[in-house]
Amino acid sequence: MPYTFTLDDVAFLRSEEGARALDQVAELPLTDRIADVAAVRKLVGEKFAAVLETVLLRRKGKLDPTWLYTGDALQQASVPPVARHRAARLAGRDVHDVTCSIGADLAELARVARRCLGSDLDPVRLAMARHNCPSIPLVQADALAPVTSGAVVVADPARRDSAGRRTWRPADFGPPLDELAEVCTGRDLAVKCAPGLDPAAVPWAAEIELVSLDGQVREACLWSAGLATASRRASVLRSDGTQWTLTDRDPSDAGAAAPGEWIVDPDGAVVRAGLVKHYAARHGLWQLDERIAYLTGDEPPPGVRAFRVIEHGHYQEKSLRSLLRARGVGRLEILVRGLDVDPDALRKRLKLTGADEASVVLTRIGRTPHFFLCRAERVPG
Structure with missing residues (x-):
């Protein structure tokens, strides 16, 4: 359970004595909860819990390390x-x-x-x-x-x-x-x-x-x-x-067509905002399927991580396993949309042992499941 701070705790932490206590505890490694409590109690006395919790919260590095927080507020x-x-x-x-x-x-x-x-x-x-x-x-x-x-x-x-x-x-x-x-x-x-x-x-x-x-x-x-x-x-x-930034006032005249040389997985903000077509139109891309958020094209947008297509076709687990083994793929990134496939479970079933790495995009085009064996690349820009 997270520590519940009181007004007395805050007053102590804001005082000169509290500041010294925080500085002292901040120098400790704080890697063993039971030992840490004992060490901080010895250093600080009755306010040990408030001081220890504050130092641990500050170490999360999310905000200013001189601030005071509660666990829920920081989260x-x-x-x-x-x-x-x-x-x-x-x-x-x-x-x-x-x-x-x-x-x-x-x-x-x-x-x-x-x-x-x-x-x-x-x-x-x-x-x-x-x-x-x-x-x-x-x-x-x-x-x-x-x-x-x-x-x-x-x-x-x-x-x-x-x-x-x-x-x-x-x-x-x-x-x-x-x-x-x-x-x-x-x-x-x-x-x-x-x-x-x-x-x-x-x-x-x-x-x-x-x-x-x-x-x-x-x-x-x-x-x-x-x-x-x-x-x-x-x-x-x-x-x-x-x-x-992209808005629904931007052009959205992008349809679906045959796969290009690249697969692009738009940023999650674009997908959640329902602006996939707008993103495609901005960057000269198109959809693999009107109902799926994966995009494709012959040139990916600058500054994104995109997937250069090596091979693609109808998806069946057995044939995908054979293809990956033939290509010596042992480390595989799996991206899925539109199919009921658990990437972690699939990776275990594939039992790959090769030395190379690759990415595979699994999705559907119409009602047909497809795979795209790719090489992930960071596009300059």
């Missing part, structure tokens, strides 16, 4: 590149983060907003936010009882039920998403959610933006009508600072 917090991207759309506005928690989003909003306020119901997280964001005004307030007017409302509702289990139902969020939208009627509203959210559950959202970082889909952001510039958007970010 839900946006990583800085994603929070920065979302904040950029609100540059120059007055912004109120009504679920500011420990301040991860608030810190990025304050860099670009004209004026910024944070609030939260949880006094412990709010105390941590005061440490993390000392120059930003903070108040304890319920997101469903507005204490501002005119400012853009930003929210990141808790997505766990009373038992601590993850929930996908917006009505179970904290605060409930439909109630928050109703309270904010007539105001600009931006809400961070998990990427698996059903759009039908948030009819008030004029735009749904899917955001990925380094190939991993991180979040969906819901934008109300006053902030929306499209209905669906995919924003693809990289840790090196590069990024690009």
